[in-house]
Amino acid sequence: MVDYGIKFWSNDDFIIDNGVVKVNYKNKPALIEIVNEVREKGYKGPLLIRFPHLIEKQIEKIFTTFESSIQEYKYKGSFKAVFPLKVNQMPNFVLPLVACSEDKCYGLEAGSKSELIVAMAYTNKGSPITVNGFKDKEMISLGFVAANMGHDITLTIEGLNELETIIEVVKEMGEPYPKIGLRIRLHSTGTGIWAKSGGINSKFGLTSTELLEAIKLLEDSHLLHKFTMIHFHIGSQISDISPLKKAIREVGNIYAELRKMGATSLTCVNIGGGLAVEYTQHEGSNNRNYTLSEFSGDVVFSLKEIVKNKKEPEPDIYIESGRYISANHAVLIAPVLELFSQEYDEKALKLKEKNPPLIAEMLDLYQSMSEKNAIEYLHDSFDHMESLLTLFDLGYIDLQDRSNTEVLVHLIIKKVIKLLKYKNHNDIIRIQEQVQERYLLNCSFFQSLPDYWGLGQNFPVMPLDRLNRRPTRSASLWDITCDSDGEITFDSSKPLFLHDVDVTKEEYFLGFFLVGAYQEVLGMRHNLFTHPTELSVVFDDDLNKGYEIENLLEAQTILDVLDDLDYDTKEIERILKQRIEENQDIDEETKKEVMGQLYIMLSENGYLRTIASSEKN
Structure with a gap:
């Protein structure tokens, strides 16, 4: 089990139990349980979860400790x-x-x-x-x-x-x-x-x-x-x-x-x-x-x-001391939308009856690879890829050959990681420094983690579940802003490994911890992404679940965001309606449908809406 350093940063506020992150308080609910409960109510996109009991814990701790020192030194x-x-x-x-x-x-x-x-x-x-x-x-x-x-x-x-x-x-x-x-x-x-x-x-x-x-x-x-x-x-x-x-x-x-x-x-x-x-x-x-x-x-x-x-x-x-009191009370939960290498599977291979020799050799490397020769074959595949890309630039192979090259390299990388997943992590780090998986997250780092973007401040991050399985993919994290700085890159000195999951079939959530200090008040509306949907988890022994969700506040709608920026939202709605009505290429029934779809979108928040696992396939 990988603990993501929870013993260093969590202050015993969160624990790992039976493969999931749990709140270490009262009946110890799993974070994934709280997230699923909120998402079942229809709230998609990122979530900011507050735990008021952690505010009280920090206040109590700082007063108790100082008063103890005062008593000890007879101050x-x-x-x-x-x-x-x-x-x-x-x-x-x-x-x-x-x-x-x-x-x-x-x-x-x-x-x-x-x-x-x-x-x-x-x-x-x-x-x-x-x-x-x-x-x-x-x-x-x-x-x-x-x-x-x-x-x-x-x-x-x-x-x-x-x-x-x-x-x-x-x-x-x-x-x-x-x-x-x-x-x-x-x-x-x-x-x-x-x-x-x-x-x-x-x-x-x-x-x-x-x-x-x-x-x-x-x-x-x-x-x-x-x-x-x-x-x-x-x-x-x-x-x-x-x-x-x-x-x-x-x-x-x-x-x-x-x-x-x-x-x-x-x-x-x-x-x-x-x-x-x-x-x-x-x-x-x-x-x-x-x-x-x-x-x-x-x-x-x-x-x-x-x-x-x-x-x-x-x-x-x-x-x-504000950071000490507030940092640990809030957790940002970001759904993973996509793993960018997942499009590269065997079904994506479109091999010809006669392939360029280097592609044929790469296919043989993939099929004959074993634990013993995995590293050697990986290096060979990288050499072949560079040669094939040069051949493409010179016009000697076509686009299908280039596609097969990219697919084969990714298949070989995945197979190497699978073969060596029980080896020392340092071996995997050396392999994956150049071949990180890119995880696309439904959040904005500029909005929810501005100190990362502005100051290089790292925040503890880990999956909410699957923690009884060893993660094998070195991870770079991308947010959904159209800005190249919206990325947390893989750092071999402080590596982050995540699981190889098929997000078209199952959901995968990452939690960013200790985000309760400064991040909300400094967050910016880059790309007009706003404060995520937030909620408080309040514990009560008299409840069946032992806790209840309070202060559930959905992220602002698109119209609300534009109104805050002093756009005339009534004028925007009027212009949009007028342009639909003036379109001679669609009939009246279609115009009504388009208008209805548009109004629904305007009344939702700007984050991407992922499909719940029960709705997939």
Whole structure:
């Protein structure tokens, strides 16, 4: 059985049992069972499945671990957290997150006016709101409105101009005021592709000189008592713990120095986000080198030691780790539409009574191949193919000969893989680096996996079933966009093997895991493919199945997509109808049929509609 590295990335959220992927919770339903249930209702195309219990699990884990470290080191500050809405603003994620964290000091972080409205509407009473990013007067005024609603809100200042605007709004709106935080531009940076979001040249934060100016401004405006938090961020997906420890030492000293300067209301240190998620499917290519316990322990212990030496009180610790909370709650399910080599079977051979000698030799290679000579014959077939293609270019063989060449090469490849399927995987990798199977998936990578396309971020991918059978095809994955970048190519250093299935007779689904962070909110409408049909799986012991499907929301229809782009859909319908009616080549009955077909298509989503296995043949 091939486990697709599930022990590395799944966090025990999913398991393999009896050849299928199952949700490792309650009655442990199979993902394929959930997918089939939804498809039987008529929902085709890709699916995004949410598991709200995994949101709760991550929140519980991060609070329990930090509180354990606080207890272990007898730390006097408390632990609080906010979820940065930029990571996932979708209501079917945010609302369960808020509901399952009512008993914790867990709030929301906003980086725009729209996000702040969401935070003001849904943050639990008593839980914090933090506001990061660049702000204008209107956004700062909105923070004052939140304070008037009774929210515990902190406006984190990114530049001195924002602080000056706060002072201006204070004069206009009066109390109650929001709390004020200052974002520090540290010298410390993280690691990896997001490291540039930290460090002295980062986009956000105050330098030491600006920090001193900010304190002076607060003093002069009699607002120093509202300065309660310093904030830093050294980058998303911190792979190594060392940069964080360095940053904590730096910010701990800044905290102590600011208090000694008179900022005695400063009681909170916000360590930002960056807590990494393990995406790897392959041993030796880990995305992080620490545990959550090590992460929390280092933060708590380091802050305790620094402020102890400086004889200052231990601050409350805030964290904004969004990826860690949201990534694992969502799975993208993509149906496989086609395997591109499947058109090459023996029925496709159209041999002549007299074939070119090299084709006759290839046929003999195919028919006489054995395990012992498989590799040798494979190499011979590649040589013959190159020679035959050259002969075609020179006009010595015809198109039928070329077709027979291509078919025979694919037949030989398949036979080699079948003969050697129980051999070491490294042998198969060497064979298949040049001969990957291309799997066409009913999804858009630009829409559903934008970090793969834009940043080269890998996501765990595996079939939902057949996991008690060894996969033998080295796989390149193609999406249905008409863009050459819509491909996840085979990588021999991190190989993906899938099954050789006949999708005209049976369905085959791939699951992409850990897609709950950023992918939905960054997804683009390339080719006008939209957010896939989504649903939530909620577990309930009182139900026969042990779970129920909630919040089933079908992907937008074609007309809805065009309307969102500000097309006049009524005009589009009118023009289409007019052009059908003006066509003199079809009769009135046919016009009605065409019109009916067109309206049906306009009311469906833009993904391809595959045929259910029960309907095939």
